Amino acid sequence: MATTSMPRLTSTFLAVAAAALLAGAAAPAVDAAIVDGLQVGFYNRSCPAAEEAVRDVISSEIAMDRTIAAGLIRIFFHDCFITGCDASILLDETPSGDVPEKESSANGFTLHGLRSIDVAKSTVESMCPRTVSCADILAFAARDAAVAAGIPFYEVAAGRRDGTRSNMDDLPGNMPTPSHQVPRMTELFTKRGLTQEDLVVLSGAHSIGGAHCFMFSNRIYGFSQGADIDPALDPAFAANLRRVCPPPKQGDDPQQSPKVSFDGRTSEKLDSTYYTEVLAARGLMSSDDALIKDPQTKPTVDLFAGDDALWQQKFAEAMQKLGAVDVLVGEQQGQIRRECRLVNKQSRQPAPSVPRLKKPRFPRFMPGSGFHGFF
């Protein structure tokens, strides 16, 4: 395979291909897969300075606001998980009129760092017009963010093309939610060609950034009939969360919800403290705590908690693999968007006199009933 200089990733591709072959026709339908065909140095000739330009933009964006690193990594995950890494998450509107992924309750205002991608795109576009895809810029930016947060440098194979569709209805049933347990999350990862180990490895991204109170308030208020607070939570940690997060009330505006760091100690460093925190009953969301509740994933959490270097290496590899999910490759597929927010030749709609979005698509709370889920 001459297309990549990443032996580890190559063997992953082969393993996935072999597994698919062995599984044969009896295998359950897999509607996405790790696609081969991306190349390290894809822009060597067409835009040799592209990667460096993205890196410069992202490092200055992060220098201005350290929290953007986490945001960029999450945007990349949410892009790749829904219709592959095709920058569909960046679209503000679609040619079909579908309401884009961006407006899903799992995205919306919780996406952080979108503006940095615009800056990177316009910088690269001024150097090499219509050459570098938004999907590749996002993959480079997520890598640069991970490296800025302490992950050793890893190569990003490129050649992704940008998609032309984006639909918020693709999220339910595909995107994990904070109340999911391991079997469901594993199923969703498997649908994307990723493994249960990838789930555990990539969840370690929750070592940086944070979550808004409404994402986990069901664990600290009215958890169950018998327990107001999730007994799986460290009581001191839960008490602290209650000090930061007011009890949810009907009609709360989610945008006013405070945001809490996943890892209060090293919230800007991608390290394996995520795993030690989860083991110490200080995982913020039920989906984090789920990793130690489940006997299939608990040993991997134990392993990473004790080996920062191992986890960092695995994280880099898993990000490479995530970046190959269902990508569009070759001139026949997709396009190189000129603007990441719009499909080419689609002119921005004039501002409607009546707002097109009648109400924000975010969960509302009923007193005492806790988290209603995204969808």
Ligand code: HEM
């Ligand atoms: C598998 C189950 C997962 C669930 C249920 C989940 C859910 C969430 C939720 C609810 C938030 C809080 C968003 C907010 O309130 O602003 C969040 C934040 C975050 N997630 Fe995940 N996530 C998962 C996996 C991942 C993966 C695989 C990655 C990346 C590889 C990732 C990266 C992040 C990052 C970096 C943040 C912090 C964002 C910020 O501070 O702006 N997550 N996640």
Ligand SMILES: *[C@@H]1O[C@H](CO)[C@@H](O)[C@H](O)[C@H]1NC(C)=O
């Ligand atoms: C681009 O250049 C790098 C460094 O010289 C090299 O490792 C890589 O294979 C090249 N990639 C392509 C697709 O030409």
